[in-house]
Amino acid sequence: MIDLRAMTDPTLIRNFSIIAHIDHGKSTLADRVLELTHTIEDRDMMEQVLDSMDIERERGITIKAQAVRVLYEADDGKTYTLNLIDTPGHVDFTYEVSRSLAACEGVLLVVDAAQGVEAQTVANALMAMNAHLEIIPLINKIDLPSAEPERVRHEIEEALQIPADEAVLTSAKTGEGVRAALESVVRRVPAPVGDPAAPLKALIFDSFFDAYRGVVALIRVVDGHVAAGMKIRMMATQTVTDVEEVGVRRPQQVPVSELGVGEVGYLITGLKDPSLVKVGDTVTAAKHGSLDPLPGYRDVKPMVYTGLFPIDGDQYPELRDALDKLRLNDPAIIYEPESSHALGFGFRCGFLGLLHMEIVKERLEREFDLDLLATAPSVEFHVFKTNGEEIAIHSPQDMPDPGVLDRVEEPYLKVTVLVPPEYVGAVMEMNDNHRSTFVNMQYLSATTVDMHYEMPLSELIMDYFDQLKSRTKGYASLDYEYIGYRESDLVKLDVLLAGKPVDALSFIVHKDKAYARGKVLTEKLRKIIPRQMFEVAIQAAIGGRIIARETVSAKRKDVIAKCYGGDISRKRKLLEKQKKGKKRMKNLGNVEVPQEAFMAILKVDD
Amino acid sequence: MASEAAMRPAVSSGLATLAADTAAAALPVSLYVHVPFCVSKCAYCDFHSVPGHESWRQPFVDAALFEVGHWSHHDLLDDVPTVYVGGGTPTLLGDGLVRLVRGLRETARIRPQAEFTVETNPETTDAILVAALIDGGVNRFSLGVQSFDDEILRILGRCHDAEAASGAARTLRDAGAAFSIDLICGVPGQSFESWDDTLEKAVASGARHVSVYPLTVEDGTPLAVAVESGSMPALDPDVAADMMLAADVALAAAGMPRYEVASYAQPGHEARHNQVYWSGGAYLGIGPSAASMLPHDTYVRLADGEGWPLPEQDGGQPPLARTRFSHSSDLPAYLRRPLTAPTELEHLSEAEVKREDVMLGLRLRRGVLAASVEAAGLTAVLGGLADKGLVSLSERDGDARWRTTEQGWLLGNEVFGSVWAGE
């Protein structure tokens, strides 16, 4: 057994990541690695141990990248220190992947032996190539009767242009091939190189907030070393502080005396202010430190924006606080205060995608005990006014009057869809309805077609992914890449309830689709808005012209007349429950509107 | 009307007057006995009752009488203005019910002219039993008919047909007993013709009191399962509203005006027991799942003796005025030990009592004195409800009263919920 407290010889260190399309088995593979290296004893082993957040366990997906150190006794008789970094696979979390990669020298690219290459297999592999990492293809789930390792090998070579003859065949389920995978890591992933004598230089590649310890940063040491008691400087924020503790994650935190060249671990400074410890920043010594920081990460650009409002207006300060804390853990979120006539004070928040948005909302509600209302997602539009002014808007509310509009541009994407050939027709038909332009397509194998489109992002956030999944029986996989802004004929569609415009329900839509969307939306809202004491008109309007109308007729009966044997307590409780239900709704000019109403626009396609 | 009122000041004018009238006398406490047995379970029923269990029926009567004896011994039942034996289907007890009724009379001090109601269903309304019950002091029956349409009875999962319902009504009428009929409207598949016909037959049956309930789907009932699975259409609240309005018109025309949100009666035949519920009168529930309401100090006296839970008062809160409690619906446990501590317990402050009295009083046609509303701090709330047309303020004989409007009856939850919440 090696003493964890001693600094590790860099030649015996391998830092690697596992990357894959979602569900191809990254987390399960990580579990097997932890077992095989006796990092976690069997009795502590839960499935997918590294997915420690509640939401991750419930949804069975990995959201936050996790780092863990394991000790591996290789066939050459030496014991290696492997730093394994599990990464998320969903397209929204590409950013997390890129951060993890910056701490590594190599990756295990996991591909499902039955599913084959999918969209994020390609996207993640390209990211690893751009970072000049060693890529070890690994074909997983070979225990499945439907496994076709030879076909998958061919797809990897075809789609990624990387040799796959040395791909490792594994079953993360049975453990078969896992040792072989680690042998490949030891043999093929380069050992980290750095100068132990140079001033400290370490990259913060992740961080989170611990209620007792303050900000915990995950770091990768490039040069020099860091130890408890040292004075350090965060180069971007110029914050100087003492190191309280350094350690490694196994996966629970184990303090060590110092971290040296090539090592991955955690750093606690006692700093409580999240904004002082930035992911991507370089840590160096406070005195005689390094002057040139490591290359930071590319700035993440939010793709979708939504308004988040506390249902109880008094919780606005709590929401601000919660966002500040969450951002530390998830720097991909951006937010600025927003106010709405209908919903009061809240924040306009930018997210990487819809799943990211959903997860952040859920985390805010669970971890900070907030009740939030989200408005329909929007993208960043570029508005050019007749007076030559140019503005970027993130909220339909900010769209200027048509009178002063010269033109509007919206973000476009290059969309990649991988599907079995029998669904090509369905995808084409569906994309036609999403204002997309077909670019080309390519057969990767007899079972996989790679289709390319250009499409406005605003179409993609309209329930596109769910529809794609349902039209292809779940076989399609999707990836996208931002390609720039293009002019579009866009209009703002307003929704009026009982004659009053509700700003939080407005959205921006292509002119050709406005009429149909307005009609479906009003129909949808009619079903969502419960009957009230009076008739409620629901109208959709463009620039003051009504294009669709529905009415919710007045509620006529709402009484539980029966009150048996004088059980008045029970009856009163029912009334209290009903009243509470109403409080969860938003009262807009006397109309009680349930929360789903604000998301109804997402479900109006077809 | 005037003479009726004079005859029964205790029930019709509420606890306040009552306390003044009988200053030194015992607290009037009405009695409710819950008999938890039925022939079979109806599709919509979420009351506590079990089919079968024949061997448990006599032990149940023993347990209920034991309980009544216990409370009488503790001076709680020294002035009983009304008795209601409900369920379930009390008449399923047969002779046991006669034993129960006689036992109640012998044990509790029931007023000589007290209203004494027994609930019954068509399949168990037997002429000999009815005669024995009347002989034992029962003077009113409540007959669960629900509908005079076989198809609707089938949908409701009732175990009798329309013919049996008419027969039961005839039995009661022939026995010379006053009786009430319960009806359900808004049943999926129920036509307006069927409903009109049911109302007509109810009137013709000789009932002097009719209760009309819109069907509600209670969680976990077979009806709820049928609606969820789509094998039965969802209820249409508009249809139920129209049927409630039709009942209002038909029954008023037949000389039974509505006096409470769900109740219609010939003048003088209003259910006195139910009015105790709506007017803040005390009552004691006997049997599993039965609910009770007592002035708080009376509860404290009993609880002290029984070792029941008392509220934790640290002096900071307003004093408590009223306590509501009910027993568990665990029948075997009840049979083993009828006097266990309540499972549901609720203590109301004076302010809550005032709000509750207004809420309950608005169920009654006669409404609530404007002064009581003001004292409960609810004038603004009722003003708001008046703007929505759900209540109105009117003055008659110098008394300003808030009354629920026709629309207010239909949207009762709106009215009662706002009053209770005080907003």
Ligand SMILES: Nc1nc2c(ncn2[C@@H]2O[C@H](COP(=O)(O)OP(=O)(O)O)[C@@H](O)[C@H]2O)c(=O)[nH]1
């Ligand atoms: N049969 C089989 N199932 C596997 C294997 N590896 C993972 N799985 C299953 O595939 C699903 C997704 O695995 P997970 O590790 O969460 O994938 P991730 O999304 O890439 O992290 C889970 O149900 C695993 O149990 C394998 O080798 N064989």
Ligand code: SF4
């Ligand atoms: S008769 Fe009444 S208590 Fe008995 S099952 Fe039917 S509805 Fe329920």
Ligand SMILES: [Mg+2]
């Ligand atoms: Mg996972």
